[in-house]
Amino acid sequence: MDVGLNSGQLALRDSVRDVLRTECPAAITRQSMTDPERWRTVWKTVVDLGWTELAVPGAGDDDAFGLLDLTVVLEECGAAIAPIPLLSSVGLAAGALRAAGPAVADVLNDIGSGMVAALAVHPPGHRLPGVPTTLQQGRVQGNAVAVPGLPRAELVVTLASSPDGPVAAVVRVSDGVTVHETECTDPAQPVADVEIDAEPVAIAPVDLESAFARPLVAAAADLLGVAAAALDRSVAHAKTRHQFGKPIGAFQGIKHALADNYVALERARGLTYVAAARLDDPSTSPAAGWTAAALAKAAAAEAAVGCARTAVQVHGALAQTWEHDIHLYLRHAWQGASTLGDSRALYHAVGRRFTGGAA
Amino acid sequence: MTPLTAEYSAWLADFLPSDYYQRYREYRWDIDLRRAHQRAAFDAGWLQPTWSREHGGRELGLAEAMAIRLEAATRSAPKLPNIAGPGVAAPGIRQFGTAEQIDRLLVPLLRGDEWWALGMSEPEAGSDFAGLRTRAVRDGDIFRVKGRKIWTTQAHLSRWCTLYARTDPDAPKHRGISCLILDLESPGVTIEPIRMASISDETFCEVILDDVEIPVDNLLGPCNGGWQVAMSSLNHERQMIWIMNWVEIQRGLTSVRESRTTHDDYAAGEVFTELGSLLADAEALRATGYRALHNELDGRPSPEADILKLLGSQTLQRVWELAAAAAGPRCIDDTDLLFERQDALAASIYGGTSEIQRNIIAERLLGLPKG
Numbered sequence: 253m254d255v256g257l258n259s260g261q262l263a264l265r266d267s268v269r270d271v272l273r274t275e276c277p278a279a280i281t282r283q284s285m286t287d288p289e290r291w292r293t294v295w296k297t298v299v300d301l302g303w304t305e306l307a308v309p310g311a312g313d314d315d316a317f318g319l320l321d322l323t324v325v326l327e328e329c330g331a332a333i334a335p336i337p338l339l340s341s342v343g344l345a346a347g348a349l350r351a352a353g354p355a356v357a358d359v360l361n362d363i364g365s366g367m368v369a370a371l372a373v374h375p376p377g378h379r380l381p382g383v384p385t386t387l388q389q390g391r392v393q394g395n396a397v398a399v400p401g402l403p404r405a406e407l408v409v410t411l412a413s414s415p416d417g418p419v420a421a422v423v424r425v426s427d428g429v430t431v432h433e434t435e436c437t438d439p440a441q442p443v444a445d446v447e448i449d450a451e452p453v454a455i456a457p458v459d460l461e462s463a464f465a466r467p468l469v470a471a472a473a474d475l476l477g478v479a480a481a482a483l484d485r486s487v488a489h490a491k492t493r494h495q496f497g498k499p500i501g502a503f504q505g506i507k508h509a510l511a512d513n514y515v516a517l518e519r520a521r522g523l524t525y526v527a528a529a530r531l532d533d534p535s536t537s538p539a540a541g542w543t544a545a546a547l548a549k550a551a552a553a554e555a556a557v558g559c560a561r562t563a564v565q566v567h568g569a570l571a572q573t574w575e576h577d578i579h580l581y582l583r584h585a586w587q588g589a590s591t592l593g594d595s596r597a598l599y600h601a602v603g604r605r606f607t608g609g610a611a
Numbered sequence: 612m613t614p615l616t617a618e619y620s621a622w623l624a625d626f627l628p629s630d631y632y633q634r635y636r637e638y639r640w641d642i643d644l645r646r647a648h649q650r651a652a653f654d655a656g657w658l659q660p661t662w663s664r665e666h667g668g669r670e671l672g673l674a675e676a677m678a679i680r681l682e683a684a685t686r687s688a689p690k691l692p693n694i695a696g697p698g699v700a701a702p703g704i705r706q707f708g709t710a711e712q713i714d715r716l717l718v719p720l721l722r723g724d725e726w727w728a729l730g731m732s733e734p735e736a737g738s739d740f741a742g743l744r745t746r747a748v749r750d751g752d753i754f755r756v757k758g759r760k761i762w763t764t765q766a767h768l769s770r771w772c773t774l775y776a777r778t779d780p781d782a783p784k785h786r787g788i789s790c791l792i793l794d795l796e797s798p799g800v801t802i803e804p805i806r807m808a809s810i811s812d813e814t815f816c817e818v819i820l821d822d823v824e825i826p827v828d829n830l831l832g833p834c835n836g837g838w839q840v841a842m843s844s845l846n847h848e849r850q851m852i853w854i855m856n857w858v859e860i861q862r863g864l865t866s867v868r869e870s871r872t873t874h875d876d877y878a879a880g881e882v883f884t885e886l887g888s889l890l891a892d893a894e895a896l897r898a899t900g901y902r903a904l905h906n907e908l909d910g911r912p913s914p915e916a917d918i919l920k921l922l923g924s925q926t927l928q929r930v931w932e933l934a935a936a937a938a939g940p941r942c943i944d945d946t947d948l949l950f951e952r953q954d955a956l957a958a959s960i961y962g963g964t965s966e967i968q969r970n971i972i973a974e975r976l977l978g979l980p981k982g
Contacts, residue, residue: 506979507979519918523895550888607886
């Protein structure tokens with residue numbers, strides 16, 4: 253059972269962390285909540301460094317980057333709450349396309365070279381992702397809500413039902429694609445609703461479980477980073493803030509809450525690395541891959557929201573202010589938690605499968 | 612499955628009675644079967660897979676050994692009748708024992724011919740183990756021991772006890788403790804079994820030590836080095852505990868699944884969410900256990916190992932509560948289920964309470980100050 257990072261992945265993690273520390277402090281995230289173009293300079297750096305190339309399948313040799321490598325990068329971007337569409341474009345949109353046939357290879361290459369795509373898979377009125385569009389007479393038609401990163405995207409990836417079974421379809425954000433920008437919980441990662449009635453630029457048949465599995469793991473990785481960073485901030489504060497003559501971290505009320513955060517974080521990390529390793533292994537069945545991915549996403553969202561909420565409590569009144577960073581983590585965690593299925597809905601689906609019911 | 616785990620599975624299938632799985636509810640209490648299983652596992656080298664052949668192993672690597680343990684768990688292999696022996700005392704003897712101690716004690720322990728008790732808790736020293744008061748005073752080539760141990764599992768059936776006693780009352784409390792190997796047949800030892808609230812056969816005892824003589828040769832580890840012996844032994848125990856928890860969790864999950872065939876209304880779905888969350892816990896335990904192992908093998912720190920005890924015991928308790936909910940009122944007359952629920956509650960107490968586990972995580976891992 254391959255469950256950990258190798259030394260190459262540990263080195264990758266450190267280098268990504270170093271870049272983000274310099275290029276993307278939390279102040280930039282805060283600015284990008286009010287300045288819709290602020291993300292572009294960070295994105296240019298990220299594209300220049302080749303991180304978006306993780307969208308493209310490796311050449312099949314042993315050195316090829318896999319999902320575990322992408323997981324490492326997304327985890328660090330989540331920890332930095334970087335206001336860039338790496339998760340939405342490379343993790344989610346390209347992740348879904350990786351399950352589709354070779355007809356989408358050019359789109360993957362475009363995403364790999366930095367073109368921004370968004371994944372539209374939330375039909376209105378559903379907690380779990382699904383197939384929000386249909387493919388009829390050569391046109392993709394339908395509505396999706398809460399599409400992560402759509403305001404910054406040039407391409408929309410969606411899933412469509414067709415007489416021949418489900419397909420992954422790619423449309424260009426132009427005529428026939430109406431973007432309805434909405435308010436959002438985390439304005440540093442804007443979402444939008446979309447109405448599609450357009451000719452696709454690419455379609456390919458897809459297995460639905462496989463189409464959701466990689467995006468779920470990518471979303472888990474991002475949330476894992478948020479959880480870890482929020483916990484770090486809480487620990488740092490609990491060591492330095494004194495009340496009643498000692499650091500507040502010496503009180504078990506604080507100490508045990510943070511220990512529980514750590515358990516939630518490592519629980520999610522174990523599940524996420526396992527899921528990534530499973531999906532990198534071609535012998536994994538679509539059902540097993542989906543289950544592993546769903547559990548990872550559910551656990552990571554719980555960890556992120558749990559750590560961010562505890563961070564609010566530990567920081568007290570400070571956490572209620574715009575200028576303090578904690579609300580940035582909380583916003584990111586809450587928004588990510590309800591993307592691609594909230595934790596309860598995902599657990600429900602997995603639990604139901606386990607007892608033999610249809611998902 | 613690797614050839615090795617296949618070999619183990621075939622061995623186990625061959626050992627077990629043919630109706631073992633049909634009648635598991637009875638066989639799980641069958642001490643004779645459990646004793647026979649321990650002896651056979653010792654002979655075949657599956658008892659302590661990483662150890663040498665003469666000590667019930669086959670010199671496997673840690674990862675292979677874990678695969679064997681999980682396979683044993685998955686196949687509900689009979690539980691060791693005296694876990695304290697092979698699980699805690701044996702690693703301690705192997706690590707700290709003299710050649711004579713190892714030679715005299717290890718094989719009868721591993722074969723299950725001589726049982727062991729752990730003399731740690733006292734009426735006034737539970738979580739604060741280092742505050743123990745049992746005194747051992749050196750007198751020539753013996754120690755004279757006076758004191759009282761409690762919650763000493765299976766002492767009434769055991770021949771030996773790893774007895775922790777204060778040998779230097781003037782040293783700081785962690786540095787004045789020694790571990791002595793006590794022959795429970797010694798004069799001055801009184802053992803009183805304590806009736807358990809559940810049908811558990813892991814009976815607690817009170818052990819009263821009234822001027823008991825223990826030869827100095829029976830020191831396990833250095834004099835006043837008992838804290839290190841205890842910590843190292845508990846570390847071995849912790850590595851076993853999560854696998855034991857995982858086994859019980861798997862059985863609980865199966866119990867929930869089986870309730871579906873008798874209770875349609877649970878298909879309304881309320882059970883599924885908690886079930887999914889518990890499936891995540893079970894998988895996370897296994898993943899974390901393996902991740903910690905790989906880090907250890909690669910010579911990296913493995914801080915994640917510290918979550919195993921806490922997560923394992925919490926999950927175990929939740930899974931049996933869900934099993935009870937899923938069974939509906941049928942759980943009331945199910946005394947096996949009652950036992951599972953009671954036994955699960957012990958898991959957050961033995962081997963270091965959940966509160967102590969949280970302190971360990973917060974202080975050692977997160978670096979928060981001591982209270």
